[in-house]
Amino acid sequence: MRRLLIIAGVLLLLGVMTNYSITVSLSAARGRLVAVTPSVVKQAIIVAIGLCVFAVTAHIKYLRWPGVAQYTLLLLVLLLVAVLIPGVGREINGSRRWIGWDSLGLQPSQSAVVVIPLLAAKVFSGKFLNRFESKYYWAFLLFSLVVGSLVALEPDFGTAFVIIGSSLLILVGVGMPWGRWLACTAGIAGLGLVAVSLKDSWRLRMTSFIDPLAKAQDVAYQLVNSMFAFARGGVTGRGFMRSVQKFVHFPAQESDFVFAIFAEEFGFLGATVVVALYVVLFMSLLRLSSRCREPFARVYVMALGVFLMSQTIVNMGVVVGLLPTTGVPLPFFSQGGNHIVFEMAALGIAASIARSPESVS
Numbered sequence: 001m002r003r004l005l006i007i008a009g010v011l012l013l014l015g016v017m018t019n020y021s022i023t024v025s026l027s028a029a030r031g032r033l034v035a036v037t038p039s040v041v042k043q044a045i046i047v048a049i050g051l052c053v054f055a056v057t058a059h060i061k062y063l064r065w066p067g068v069a070q071y072t073l074l075l076l077v078l079l080l081v082a083v084l085i086p087g088v089g090r091e092i093n094g095s096r097r098w099i100g101w102d103s104l105g106l107q108p109s110q111s112a113v114v115v116i117p118l119l120a121a122k123v124f125s126g127k128f129l130n131r132f133e134s135k136y137y138w139a140f141l142l143f144s145l146v147v148g149s150l151v152a153l154e155p156d157f158g159t160a161f162v163i164i165g166s167s168l169l170i171l172v173g174v175g176m177p178w179g180r181w182l183a184c185t186a187g188i189a190g191l192g193l194v195a196v197s198l199k200d201s202w203r204l205r206m207t208s209f210i211d212p213l214a215k216a217q218d219v220a221y222q223l224v225n226s227m228f229a230f231a232r233g234g235v236t237g238r239g240f241m242r243s244v245q246k247f248v249h250f251p252a253q254e255s256d257f258v259f260a261i262f263a264e265e266f267g268f269l270g271a272t273v274v275v276a277l278y279v280v281l282f283m284s285l286l287r288l289s290s291r292c293r294e295p296f297a298r299v300y301v302m303a304l305g306v307f308l309m310s311q312t313i314v315n316m317g318v319v320v321g322l323l324p325t326t327g328v329p330l331p332f333f334s335q336g337g338n339h340i341v342f343e344m345a346a347l348g349i350a351a352s353i354a355r356s357p358e359s360v361s
Contacts, residue, residue, distance in 0.1 A: 004288075004354075005054070007281045008347055011332035012047045012340070014274065018262045019043050019335050021241045022254050029247055039254065039335065046337040050344035057348030062356060065349060066296055069122035072115045073143060079108035080150035089154075095327075097154045109151045109159045110338040113311070113331075114346045116167060117303035119143060124174045125295035137176050141167060141184060152195065157206070158314060158326025164188060166310040170303045206324040222251055226260035226319045230271075237267030254335040256327050260319045274333075275316070282309045285350065291360050297353040304346050 023037040083089035083096055090098040090105060098105040123140045144167035152160035168185055196206045212220035212227070229245035232238060243264045246253055253261055263271040285305030292298035308331050315330040317323035329339045354360055 004281060004284050004347060004350065007277050007284075008332050008344070011274070011277060012050070014262065015258065015330075015333040015335070016040065016043050016047060017240075018258050018265075018333075019254055021243065021265060022246050022258075022261055025241055025243070025246060042337075043335055046340050049337075050340045053341055054344040054348040054351070057345050058351035058355070060349075060352060062297060062300075062349055062352040065118055065300075066122050066125070069118040072111075073119050073147075076108055076111055076115050076147060077150065079106070079111075080147065083108060084150070084153055095154050095156060097156055105338075107338040109154070109156060109163075110329075110336075111342050112147060112151075112159070112163050113304070113307055113339070113342050114349070116144065116147070116163060116170075116307055117300050117346065118349075120167075120170050120174070120303040121296045121300035124299045137171060137174075137180070141171065145188070156327060157196070157324075158318070158328035161192075161326065162307070162311045162314055162328060164192075165314075166303075166307040169306045169310065173302050173306060174299060212321060220325070222257060223318070223321055223325050225253075226257050227321055229260040229264040230320065233264040233267040233271075235268045237263070237265050237270055240265055252327065255329055256315065256334060257319050258334050259316060259330055278309075278312050278331075282312075288350065288354055288360070292353065293360070297356070297360070301350050301353060304350055307346075308343070 020036070020040045023039040024034065027034050027037055079099065083099055088099060089096040090100065092098060097107050097109060099108065100106050120140060123136050144164055148160040148164040148167075151163060168181070168188070171181055171184075197203050212223045225245055225248050229243065232244055238244070243261050245264055246261050259271070259274070262274065266273075282305050285301055285308070289298050289301040289305065292301060311328055311331055314323060314326065314328045315334075318325055318328065329336050331343050332340060
């Protein structure tokens with residue numbers, strides 16, 4: 001488990017470092033020379049909070065979580081409904097994803113990294129149910145679809161895709177028959193295509209990555225600038241704080257597109273190192289899952305690895321132009337408080353499992 005914490009710590013540090021490069025450089029370009037910006041201070045504080053949350057959840061006996069798993073799901077659904085209520089949910093850039101005020105806002109959808117693995121572990125661990133039945137496949141899928149649909153209504157298609165996509169992969173991990181799984185996946189994909197086609201703006205956003213240069217001044221503006229950043233980085237990169245593309249100041253370059261700026265400064269080699277860190281992180285979680293004797297622990301760790309892997313693939317797929325542009329943060333790396341705190345909480349539960357002699361062989 002020490003390896004997981006070290007990898008997460010390195011990713012958190014690289015995220016703060018890239019935030020520093022972006023915000024301090026932009027501040028200097030506007031004539032304000034500062035040693036550190038409020039954005040960097042905020043992210044450093046968030047990282048510290050995340051580490052504290054990790055320490056807390058790592059020292060809670062993991063067998064206490066099955067008893068509250070269903071309540072975390074209920075709370076998440078209630079918060080996602082509240083977000084959609086005018087006057088309760090806060091609207092930013094056309095999306096209603098937040099509850100609260102400015103720096104104290106809560107983004108409920110980011111807690112799915114904890115809730116979905118806990119729900120999967122509770123549903124698919126026979127120890128906490130009378131006996132396993134195939135109906136639990138459908139129950140888990142229904143709960144995931146409810147959460148994903150509420151997130152899509154914000155609209156936040158990226159996070160909704162991660163929630164539903166990772167849930168489908170979790171079903172593979174717990175042994176759902178392939179015939180049923182393929183039918184479910186095809187049906188959900190069809191519903192997703194219908195939902196996206198309901199509004200021209202949604203459809204345009206989902207298809208802009210196919211020919212981004214044709215819409216470079218519109219919906220593909222972020223993607224085109226991200227691609228330019230990768231191209232400028234080359235093999236070895238331009239060097240720390242020497243990114244040029246960040247001065248274009250395309251939206252979300254500190255959060256959803258932070259990997260593009262990192263790749264421009266550290267090149268293909270630096271980006272490869274980061275990808276390798278994520279691969280080791282996922283493989284370590286899957287290896288820990290295979291070593292777990294207790295069902296709840298085994299399913300939880302597997303589901304967490306699948307969820308983080310799905311989120312990472314979606315973020316990186318977006319910034320290199322392989323997937324539609326959606327707002328999904330890069331785990332442990334992107335700027336933002338909610339996702340880092342919840343990811344560290346989820347990793348802390350995995351640490352608790354790794355520390356329990358009765359669960360790991």
